[in-house]
Structure formats: structure tokens, C-alpha cells
Amino acid sequence: MIHQNLLNYILQVKCVTKSYGDLTAVHVDSIDIAYGEKVAILGSSGSGKTTLLNMLGAVTEPSEGSILLKGTPTSELRSGRTLSQLVGFIHQRFDLVQNLNVVNNVLAGKLGQWNFLKSIISLVSPREVEIAIRALDKVALPNKLRIRASKLSGGEQQRVAIARLLVQDPELIIADEPVSSLDPTRARNIVRLLVDISNESSKTLIASIHSVELAREYFNRIIGIKKGEIQFDVLTHSLTDAMLDDLYNLSTDLLNEPS
Amino acid sequence: MNPHKLLGIGNRGLLTLILLGIFTVSLFSLKWELNIFHSGGTKSILDMLHGLITLDISPSFLGMALQSSWITLNYAVASISLAILIGFPLGIIGSGILTPSRYSRMWTIYSVRCILSILRSIHELVWAWFFVVAIGLTPIAAILALAIPYSSILARIYADIISDVPNNALQSLRASGASEMKVLFYGRLPHALPDMLSYTFYRFECGIRSAAILSFIGIRGLGYQIQISLDELLYNQVWTLLIFLILLITIVDMWSSSVRKSLAK
Numbered sequence: 001m002i003h004q005n006l007l008n009y010i011l012q013v014k015c016v017t018k019s020y021g022d023l024t025a026v027h028v029d030s031i032d033i034a035y036g037e038k039v040a041i042l043g044s045s046g047s048g049k050t051t052l053l054n055m056l057g058a059v060t061e062p063s064e065g066s067i068l069l070k071g072t073p074t075s076e077l078r079s080g081r082t083l084s085q086l087v088g089f090i091h092q093r094f095d096l097v098q099n100l101n102v103v104n105n106v107l108a109g110k111l112g113q114w115n116f117l118k119s120i121i122s123l124v125s126p127r128e129v130e131i132a133i134r135a136l137d138k139v140a141l142p143n144k145l146r147i148r149a150s151k152l153s154g155g156e157q158q159r160v161a162i163a164r165l166l167v168q169d170p171e172l173i174i175a176d177e178p179v180s181s182l183d184p185t186r187a188r189n190i191v192r193l194l195v196d197i198s199n200e201s202s203k204t205l206i207a208s209i210h211s212v213e214l215a216r217e218y219f220n221r222i223i224g225i226k227k228g229e230i231q232f233d234v235l236t237h238s239l240t241d242a243m244l245d246d247l248y249n250l251s252t253d254l255l256n257e258p259s
Numbered sequence: 260m261n262p263h264k265l266l267g268i269g270n271r272g273l274l275t276l277i278l279l280g281i282f283t284v285s286l287f288s289l290k291w292e293l294n295i296f297h298s299g300g301t302k303s304i305l306d307m308l309h310g311l312i313t314l315d316i317s318p319s320f321l322g323m324a325l326q327s328s329w330i331t332l333n334y335a336v337a338s339i340s341l342a343i344l345i346g347f348p349l350g351i352i353g354s355g356i357l358t359p360s361r362y363s364r365m366w367t368i369y370s371v372r373c374i375l376s377i378l379r380s381i382h383e384l385v386w387a388w389f390f391v392v393a394i395g396l397t398p399i400a401a402i403l404a405l406a407i408p409y410s411s412i413l414a415r416i417y418a419d420i421i422s423d424v425p426n427n428a429l430q431s432l433r434a435s436g437a438s439e440m441k442v443l444f445y446g447r448l449p450h451a452l453p454d455m456l457s458y459t460f461y462r463f464e465c466g467i468r469s470a471a472i473l474s475f476i477g478i479r480g481l482g483y484q485i486q487i488s489l490d491e492l493l494y495n496q497v498w499t500l501l502i503f504l505i506l507l508i509t510i511v512d513m514w515s516s517s518v519r520k521s522l523a524k
Contacts (some may be wrong), residue, residue, distance in 0.1 A: 057297070057434075059363070059434070067355065080433060080436040080437065080438060081436050083434075083436070084434065084435050084436030085436075086488070087434075088435075089431070089433070089434045091427070091431070093427055094429075095427045095428050095430070095431035096428065097428050097432070097445060097446055097449050097450070098428070098449075098450070099449035099450055099453070100449045104445070108432055108435055108437070108445055109435050110435075111432065111435050111436055111438075111441050111445065112435055112436015113436070116441065117439060119437075119441050119444070119445070120444055123444060156393065161431075164435065168436070222464035244363050
């Protein structure tokens with residue numbers, strides 16, 4: 001049965017479990033994310049954030065349950081082209097092709113749309129360079145077109161990755177610890193950049209970050225995950241310190257663990 | 260209880276002992292002749308060394324040595340070029356990266372590797388004899404004789420390098436909507452090209468040496484001249500030709516270093 005509400009949500013998670021053999025990595029009853037929301041995922045390392053984000057972005061499929069991306073189950077979204085129009089990923093490790101220069105890395109966002117011949121020619125003589133220039137302007141890296149990616153700093157590489165995302169132009173941005181390897185100032189800049197992009201182009205943003213401060217400042221909804229289960233899913237102003245303590249606190253659990 | 264654990268040495272120690280043992284046994288299995296020098300041997304060695312001191316550097320001979328080097332170089336370049344042309348696509352196919360399923364990938368890798376091993380285990384001299392018999396004493400015979408084993412050597416290494424690219428950048432490209440062919444060109448080849456180039460240069464040097472030896476079968480080149488001079492026991496000429504060979508390989512080595520340096524910038 002298709003509800004009216006379906007069309008208001010870009011993502012709907014229904015009774016999803018991800019298991020590896022006997023181990024249940026993630027279990028989520030329900031999450032509904034509306035278009036244009038900015039959601040921060042908080043949780044300590046190993047809590048299941050990456051697994052959850054990979055399922056939301058249709059990189060992996062849930063073992064049980066279903067995830068609807070714009071009304072379509074993620075299991076049916078096999079085609080690289082359609083999926084790349086829907087979801088774009090930002091990772092902690094930038095994931096640029098180190099030996100390619102910046103303009104080719106940025107234009108790689110178009111690989112889902114260009115045919116093979118155009119893609120190859122672009123390696124030698126970049127096609128549609130204006131798109132790359134505009135994207136690089138947006139991320140404040142205007143004069144780096146011909147520089148090899150490996151020569152850039154961490155913050156610059158992350159911004160090139162975001163420029164590539166802009167060229168790809170997906171409706172949903174999923175960022176998996178995008179700023180964990182950056183210093184606080186650059187981390188703040190990157191988060192602000194992602195949020196600006198989300199606001200300007202009405203893209204939905206889901207990001208897992210470690211900084212509670214950044215989450216509170218830039219995101220309107222915060223989800224806490226611990227040992228694969230959702231601890232809380234609240235609007236930012238409803239987040240309490242007690243919730244955070246419970247989320248990150250391991251010592252009480254260690255005491256309570258059966259020996 | 261394992262006896263070697265009782266002795267106090269671990270698995271690695273046991274492996275070392277086994278390898279030493281094999282080495283020692285193989286030494287004793289060889290038939291060592293106590294008289295390895297035949298009676299005229301010492302004189303021959305002295306003659307050879309004498310040839311080094313009295314190099315033949317007459318202009319006519321030097322001119323011929325230069326020309327022979329040029330011929331050998333031509334053969335090497337033609338053969339390696341053909342080997343790259345064949346080996347590159349073979350390497351891509353043999354790496355299995357373009358196959359869709361795990362099953363077909365295993366099958367592809369296994370069968371391609373088998374074919375490559377067979378081609379590779381036949382030495383270029385044997386290929387040369389085969390081609391000379393089949394199509395006569397022509398340059399094509401020599402080029403094919405070198406190109407076939409070398410293309411399978413290159414293909415094998417290319418396959419390894421191409422499949423050994425870190426996955427996170429490739430995943431990123433796939434997430435941008437790239438097909439595996441586009442991932443090959445945008446993600447794998449940029450990472451693999453420096454190593455592939457370096458190894459190809461190394462094989463080019465080997466190719467020069469092989470081309471020199473191949474000229475023993477009658478096509479002109481350094482090896483052919485070395486054989487003529489050896490038959491007449493003109494060691495001074497042999498040394499001249501050998502020095503030309505060494506110079507040739509050294510020049511190629513320097514060229515390859517400068518190309519790799521400029522790539523890395």
C-alpha cells in the first residue's frame with residue numbers, strides 16, 4: 001500500500017537488520033528522512049554508523065527489511081547511473097585518484113552521464129571544464145585545476161571530493177566521518193560547506209561526525225547509534241546532555257557485562 | 260606435539276632449516292669434477308683477458324660494431340613494441356577486472372594465466388628456431404620469437420599490477436556512476452602506469468640482451484658479430500662488441516630513469 005506520506009520522504013527505513021553470520025551489526029525499526037533535512041549521526045567507533053550509512057546509500061543491502069529511496073527499495077537500485085543521480089558519498093579518506101589531476105578528479109562526477117568515448121577523451125583533454133571550474137569556485141579552490149591530487153593537503157582533497165560531488169549533483173549527500181582526519185578549523189569549514197550546499201540546492205544531508213558541537217550547530221536533527229541500535233532520534237534542540245552521556249559512556253556497560 | 264616446537268624454534272625457524280637442508284642436499288647431488296679446468300683452459304682465460312687490454316678500436320671495426328648495435332636495437336624496439344601491443348590488452352583481460360561475476364572472474368584469470376605460462380616457458384631461442392623453420396631466416400621470425408614470450412611476461416605482470424590497486428578510490432568512482440571500463444581508465448591505470456612503465460623498461464633492457472643473443476641464429480646484430488669473432492679467437496674484437504652491448508643497455512637504463520623521474524614530478 002502506497003501512502004501519501006511516501007512522497008514526502010527521501011528515505012524510509014523499515015525494520016532493517018544487517019547481520020554478518022551470527023552477528024547482528026545494525027538493527028533499526030524505523031527512520032523517515034524528509035527532503036532537505038540535515039541529519040547528524042552520532043556514535044562511538046564501531047557503533048554501526050558506517051554500516052547504516054552504507055545501507056542508506058544503497059552500497060550494501062540490509063539482511064532483513066527494506067530501505068526506500070524516493071519510494072524505490074534500494075535492492076532495486078542496481079544501475080550506477082540512476083543511483084549516482086540519487087546519492088553521493090563523502091568519505092573520511094577523500095578517495096580521490098591520487099595520480100590524476102584535480103580537474104579530472106572533479107569531472108569524474110560526470111562519469112555516470114558521459115559515454116565511454118567522452119570519458120576517455122576527457123582524460124587527455126577535459127570536457128565541460130566550466131562545470132569543474134564552477135564547482136571548484138564553490139569550494140574555494142579556484143586555481144588548482146592542473147595540480148595532481150596527491151599534492152594537495154587533507155582539507156584541500158576533501159574539498160575536491162566535495163567539488164566532485166557538486167558535479168555529480170545527487171539529491172542526497174551521505175558523508176561518512178568527512179572531517180575526522182581534519183583539524184577543528186578545517187573540520188568546521190567542511191561541515192559548513194556541506195550544509196551550505198544542502199541549503200542552496202535543497203539537497204538532503206546525512207553525516208556521521210564525532211564533534212557534538214558541530215552537530216548541534218549545523219544540523220537540525222540528530223540520531224544517536226550505539227552497538228547497532230538507535231539510542232535516540234531527535235530534533236537538535238531536544239538533545240540533552242544525559243542522552244549524550246548515555247551514548248558515549250562505555251564504563252557502565254563494561255561493569256554490567258556478564259563475565 | 261610438534262618436534263620442532265620441542266626444540267624451541269618456531270615455524271619460521273623450521274622453514275629456514277628445511278631450506279638450508281634442501282640447499283645442502285642439492286650441492287651434494289651434483290657431480291663435482293675435481294678437474295674442472297681442462298688442460299688448455301688456463302691459456303684460454305689468459306688470452307681472453309689479453310683481448311680486453313688490446314681492444315680492436317680500428318675505425319672500420321668500430322663502424323661495424325656501431326652498425327651491429329643499431330640493428331640489435333632495432334630488433335629489440337620492434338619486438339618490445341609488439342609485445343606491449345599484445346601484452347597490454349592480455350594483461351587487462353587476465354587481471355579479471357572486467358568480468359562481472361566471481362565465477363567467471365576465476366575462470367578468466369585461471370585460463371589466461373595458463374596460456375601465458377605456456378608461452379612464457381618456451382625460451383625465445385626455441386621460438387626462434389621454430390619460426391626460422393616455419394617462415395625462414397627473416398627479421399619477422401626474430402621479432403615474433405622475441406615478442407611472443409615477452410608479451411606473456413608483460414601481460415602477467417600487468418595483470419598483477421592492475422588488479423592490485425587500492426579499492427577506496429575505485430569505490431568512489433563507482434559511486435559516481437562509473438562502469439568498470441571507466442573505473443579501469445580513471446582509477447586503475449593512473450595508479451598502475453608508473454609501475455607498469457618501470458617494469459616495461461626493465462624488460463626492454465632484457466629484450467636488448469635477448470636480441471643480441473638471437474642474432475646468433477644468423478640475423479645480423481651484435482650476437483652475430485660476437486660469434487664470428489669468437490670463432491676466430493679474436494678476443495679483442497669480442498670485448499669491443501661486448502662493451503658496445505653494455506653501453507647500449509646503460510644508455511637505455513639512464514633513459515628509463517629520466518622518464519620515470521619526470522613522471523613522478
